[in-house]
Amino acid sequence: MTETAGHRWPSPVIAWWSVFVFFIVAVISYSDRLVLSLLVDPIRAELHLRDTEVGLIQGLAFALVYSVAGLPFGRLADVFARRGVIIAGVVIWSLCTIACGYASSFTLLFVARIGVGIGEAAFAPAAVSMIADLFPPHRRGLAIGCLLTGQAVGSGLAIVIGGGLLQLAIDGQFAALGQIGQLAPWRMVLVLLGFSGVVPVLLLLTIREPARHRPPGSMTLPTLKAVLGGFRRLAPVLLPLYLAVSFISAGDFSIQNWMPTMLSRRFAYSPGEIASTLGVASLLIGGLGTIAGGLLSDWQTGRGGNVRRLAVAILAVALGVAGAAQWLTQSGGQAIGLFALWIFMSSISGTIGITVLQNIVPNEMRGVGTALVSFCNVLMGLAVGTALTGMLTDHVFGDPRAVGQSMSIVALTASAVALCLLYRARSRLRSATFSEYR
Numbered sequence: 001m002t003e004t005a006g007h008r009w010p011s012p013v014i015a016w017w018s019v020f021v022f023f024i025v026a027v028i029s030y031s032d033r034l035v036l037s038l039l040v041d042p043i044r045a046e047l048h049l050r051d052t053e054v055g056l057i058q059g060l061a062f063a064l065v066y067s068v069a070g071l072p073f074g075r076l077a078d079v080f081a082r083r084g085v086i087i088a089g090v091v092i093w094s095l096c097t098i099a100c101g102y103a104s105s106f107t108l109l110f111v112a113r114i115g116v117g118i119g120e121a122a123f124a125p126a127a128v129s130m131i132a133d134l135f136p137p138h139r140r141g142l143a144i145g146c147l148l149t150g151q152a153v154g155s156g157l158a159i160v161i162g163g164g165l166l167q168l169a170i171d172g173q174f175a176a177l178g179q180i181g182q183l184a185p186w187r188m189v190l191v192l193l194g195f196s197g198v199v200p201v202l203l204l205l206t207i208r209e210p211a212r213h214r215p216p217g218s219m220t221l222p223t224l225k226a227v228l229g230g231f232r233r234l235a236p237v238l239l240p241l242y243l244a245v246s247f248i249s250a251g252d253f254s255i256q257n258w259m260p261t262m263l264s265r266r267f268a269y270s271p272g273e274i275a276s277t278l279g280v281a282s283l284l285i286g287g288l289g290t291i292a293g294g295l296l297s298d299w300q301t302g303r304g305g306n307v308r309r310l311a312v313a314i315l316a317v318a319l320g321v322a323g324a325a326q327w328l329t330q331s332g333g334q335a336i337g338l339f340a341l342w343i344f345m346s347s348i349s350g351t352i353g354i355t356v357l358q359n360i361v362p363n364e365m366r367g368v369g370t371a372l373v374s375f376c377n378v379l380m381g382l383a384v385g386t387a388l389t390g391m392l393t394d395h396v397f398g399d400p401r402a403v404g405q406s407m408s409i410v411a412l413t414a415s416a417v418a419l420c421l422l423y424r425a426r427s428r429l430r431s432a433t434f435s436e437y438r
Contacts, residue, residue, distance in 0.1 A: 008211075009134070009136055010210055014134075015135055015143070017207065018130065018134055018207045018208075018210075019131065019134070019143050019146050021200075021203045021204060022130075022146075022147050022150065023149065024150065024199065025090065025127070025150070025200040025203070025204065026123070026148075026149075026150025026153075026154055027154040028090075028154065028196055028197060028199065028200050029093065029120050029123055029150075030150070030154025030157075030158060031154045031158040031196075032094070032120075032193050032194070032197075033062065033154075033158070034154070034158040034159075034256065034257065035159075035161075035190065035193060036054075036100075037159070037256065037258070037259070037260050038159055038166065038189075038260050038271065038274065039186040039189065039190075040054050040261045041264060042184070042186040043109075043186055046186070047104075047105060047106055047109065049106055051390040051391075051394050051400065051403075052387075052390050052395075053106055055386050055387040055388075055390025055391065056387055057106070057109055057110055057113055058113075058257055058386050058387075061109075061110045061111075061114050061117070062113050062114070062117040062378070063117065063378045063379055063381070064114070064117070064379075065115075065117035065118050065121070066117035066121045066374065066378045067374065067376075067378045067379040068375070069118045069121035069122075070121040070125060070371035070372075070375050071371050071372070071375060073085060073121050073122045073125055073126070073367075073371060074125035074367040074369070074370060074371025074372070075227075075368055075371075076122075076367070077125040077129050077366075077370075077371075078129070078227070078365070078366070078367035078368060081209050082126035082127075082129055082209060082367075083126070083204055083207060083209050085122050085125075085126045086126045087201055088122060089118075089119045089120060089122025090119065090123075090197050090200050090201050090204070091119070091197065091201065092119030093115070093119025093120045093197070094119070094194050094196070094197025094198075095119075095197075096112050096113075096115030096118075096119060096194075097112075097190055098190070098191050099115065100116065100190045100194075101187040101188070101189070101190030101194065121371075121374065124373070125366075125367045125368070125370040125371040125374070127147060128358060128366065128370040129366045129370060130209070131143050131144060131147060132358055132366055133210040133211065133212055134210050139298065140297075140298075140359070141294040141296075141297030142291070142294040142297075142298050143294070144294060144297075144351060144354055144355050145291050145292075145294020145295065145297070145351045145355075146290070146291065146294065148293075148294075148347070148350065148351050148354070149290040149291055151286075151290075153286065153287050157283060159260060159274060159275055159278055159279030159282060160275045160276075160283060161193070161275075161279075162189050163271040163272060163274050163275025163279055164275050165188065165189045165192060165193075166186065166189050166271045167271050169186075169189060170271070174188055180192070227365050230361075230362060230365050231368075231369075234360060234361070236428050237360065237428045237429055238357070238361070240421040240422070240424040240425040241310075241353060241356065241421070241422075242372055242373065242376045243376065243380075243417075243421050244417075244421035244422045245350060245353040245354065245357075245373060245376060245377060246376035246379070246380035246381065247380060247415075247418040247421065248317065248346050248350055248353070248414065248418045249350070249377035249378075249380055249381030249385065250381050250384050250385035250411075250414040251324065251342070251346065251385060251411035251412075251415055252342075252343075252385070253381040253385040253386045254385040254386060254388070254389045254407050254410040254414070255323075255326070255339060255342055255343075255407050255411055256282070256343075257385075258403050258406070258407050259278060259335070259339055262326065262335065262407065263277075263332055263335065263336075265400055265401050265403060266332075266335075266401055266403075267332035267335070269332055278336055278339065281339065281340045282339075285347075286347050288344065288347075289343060289345065289348050289351070290347045290351045292344075292347075292348050293316075293348035293349070293350070293352050294351055294355070296309075296312050296348065296352065297309050297352050297356075306356045306359055306360065307426060307429050307430055309352050310352070310353075310422055310425060310429065311426065312348070312352055313349040313352040313353055313356075313422055314349075314419060314422045314423060314426070316345045316348040316349040316352070317349045317415055317418050317422065319341075319345050320341060320342050320344070320345025320346055320349070321412065321415050322338070322341060323339065323340070323341035323342025323343070323345065323411075324338070324342060324407070324408050324412045325338060325408060326338060326339075326404040326405075326407050326408045326411075327404050327408045335404070342411065349422075357369060357370075380414075385410055385414065388406075388410055389406045389407055390406075392405075392406035392409060392410070393406045
């Protein structure tokens, strides 16, 4: 173990093995969460849905429960063994992903997606809280960046693996799998991904629960009243920061969830082509962005701290705006290039924003604090970013091929609001009232 400012930290081997396990869990989580983006048209055809209903299944069904359930799970992560909380969540979301594959109507698919949201809500609050107890503050940026890389990789693998499985299913390669092999191709993809939940459960059993680093004399189990009081005190900084991260997420989910559909409708990409181009781009670029965000965040330690970190986040959001101009694209290659720019810059800004939040929020509030990030991200990202894109396509443009215009409107608006909020949070951090958190 190493020691910093009176705290004893786990050895780097133990700490980084835990981060690796969280990385794998995040990959599986995001693959299960986002694979529906690749299955939009076959689901629409079999269940006779419109884009608005698909947007609700991808977004609202998951978002409502994920955002609300995250808060009690965050509280559980603050007072109980966090590893156990994560394992319970993995089991729930895996079973519900399998249930999605057997849904026979909009209602049943909507309910199954609610279950996926409940399970996945357990992961982020507990994992980020554990990372804060595994690494000293000047090392947390890279560790959180690696965790978020799992989300970026999962987003890409949802397309790579989902597209590959869908193509194999269409080609009849799973006919020998008995009852599963008789399902429609999109159903097979969901069922097989659900069974992959066995892997993260086994890996989670290999990590240890780290000791919580609380201030001397603090209570072991913080009361809910104390937690709420802490948030009220920090609200002038935390509120704009939470909202900024959530608007960045709205643009992310609009572009990520509808990009495969746009490539299919406008440029006639097959599932295999989407997997080999968009999926690989998302996996590599998103991963590089989160690692870059973590390194940039740690690099600012001693160079201006959280104030400088937010300045970098503002720059990243501003540079990423060009990536939202999907209405200008004339080819699939151009669309993927702009997609890559957006994902890289939003990954940097999102990683920095979450790292700043972890540095500001006290230990006894971190589970709930991280759950609030998920609450804002999902409520604004999936529910608004994803669903609003489908609604614009259906009710404003009235043309399925206009999904690129809808994505651009949502992402550009979200970026503008996020820039204003990040600037506001940075200004308040620079004030004398919050000088200790700079």
